[in-house]
Amino acid sequence: MEKLLQFIQENEIPIVIIPEDRKYWLVRTQSGEFYDEFFHDGFIGIGWNEFSDIDKFKNSDKDEITDLISITYKPEEGQKPPQPGRIYGQIYRFLFELKVNDIVMIPSNNSSHISFGIIESDTYIEEITETAVDMGLCSFAKRRKVNWIKTVQRDRLDPYLYRMMQAHQAISNANDYANYIDRTLHSYYIKGEKAHLVVNVKQENQISAVDMITYVSTLLDLVPLIENPESPDETFKKEDVDLKLNVQSPGLMEFISNLPYVVTILGLVIVGLVGGSFKFKNTNAKKESSNELELQSEGLFEKIFKFVKHKDEQKLKEIKQQHIIYKDKLKAELPKELTEKLDQ
Template sequence: MQKNMYGEIPVVEIDENQRYWLVRTQSGEYYQEFFHENFIGIGWDELDLRRIYKTPNEEQMIEHIKTQYPDEKQPGRILNQIKRFLYDMKIGDIVLIPSHSSLCVSFGTVESDLYLEEITIEDVFAGKCPFQKRRKVKWSKTVQREELDPYLYGLLNSHHTITDATPYSTFIDRTLHSFYIKGNSAHLILGIQKPDHIPAVELIDVLNKTLEIIPFINSLTDSNYKKEDIDIRLTLNSQGIIEIVTFTSPVLILGIGVLLHYLIGGKLSGKMSITSEEKKVELESSSDGLLGKFLKIKQHIGRQKLKEMELAHKMAFEKLQAKLPTELKNLPDPSELNSKKED
């Protein structure tokens, strides 16, 4: 992850070159150990790592594999898996591990280079993972299969020990984050919690209410964004998502996210006194930034119009049970930002 360049707005920035891997857990046998002891590992422990590191070409490496595993019919397959774990995987890469029958999938970040774990005979008899080749991982999220993005099912069908999951990055990113920027695109994920059928009129109403915010972003940021700058991606199961994407400017998605948050539940027209002098200074200094520009919508359209917008947006989102990103809950109360300028 890159450092957030947008100050007080809690948006995640993902490196365009982020890599992703699916690592098998021996049909789930070692899933719990991987997860609770914060590592991933692979087998083929008879292979001499020093030999692999120093071997000048793949032919000699394959011969080494054939010597150690004479019954292996596909030594090139082992070589590819070893190379991925030793050379291709890097600190900072995202890994996924499935449990038995992929009933749940855990996501984490690689935190170490390759290391060798000393495995005792007692460990083996105790049923512990015998894999010596390991990497440390910090787990961040576990998702049940029924809640998993259906586009990731194809990835889980891979039976390789290590699979390059980067082609599935779009679906992994939106599983891990609901408000993020990656390269020239920005993303806002709305979680749809309605358990039964979704009337078209309710879906259209939420989309229209979202797009209605664009003219206010233009006036507040002196921009010229259009509705055509927004792409919509839908995954509507019994519960699904609406992904709002732009390739025009991150500011457009940031504005939509911030204003939706305050219109739906962030008390944009509220008022609250400040008791902490330290917090007061922090919020006042941030009010001149991008967040402060968005929050001038109150002065821009007036209280009555603002209340009407709040009511209309809340009703539309409640009908569809559409939830905003949890990242936006960390936004400050706007009345704190403007406490000294209240009319």
């Protein structure tokens, strides 16, 4: 992994490195009431303000705290009794289980939008004024700073995340959905020993099987042209790349490899090939036509070009033409991390 990270740094590759120990959480927003405030003011919070002494909560016996919760939130006649154990667990989770750099998600009113953010602080206690309460502002004293990085409409949310949204606790662990969250937030990333390249398919009409298979095949045809940086005499094999498809018009295709170099370089080659970095021109010498391959751009793609076996320029030209045709048919969107780098 150390060599790979050095390779990424030396070649200025805009791939996201996701910590393996990152955790994921769904935090409710009081049925959307506090969504706008959470989002615009950059925080999340949790209620039960009477239990906001962090040190006391940490150092007290659980039974002692749950007894106090039972007394503090004793219901009036006809109301449901509190669940002191659940309340204790929710407060404890917010105070001590959520960590800086974890991912947190919050739903808007009716869960029409889901915002994803990175936790940036430990718990702090906000002074809640009567004026703020009268204005209908969030009354939660226990808070954490969050940097919101992406908002997704519910109808554009990865279908696998729908089940996650059925959890109704104030805070729910979403680690079981980590892979789906990662690929929602990033299209080009490494986590652990695996590299991921996500191509979003925006076509809303029905996609023919032939178009889908041809497009995937076109991308995989590039793999045997990529040299292994750790073994320059070897190229990668198509079998080195796994594929996950979730194409439901729209949807996505996810290329994954336990050999992270192959997907890392594959992403660069795809974008460089169709983005104009590779230029084909015809020359005529002694009445014989031949294809020549030139690299137009400098910098990132110039560095990565040395890892492509470009002896068969005709093969690359065919792949480029095929890719452009089927990319348009599927309305495929390549990773922004790479396309933005190309535009620089």
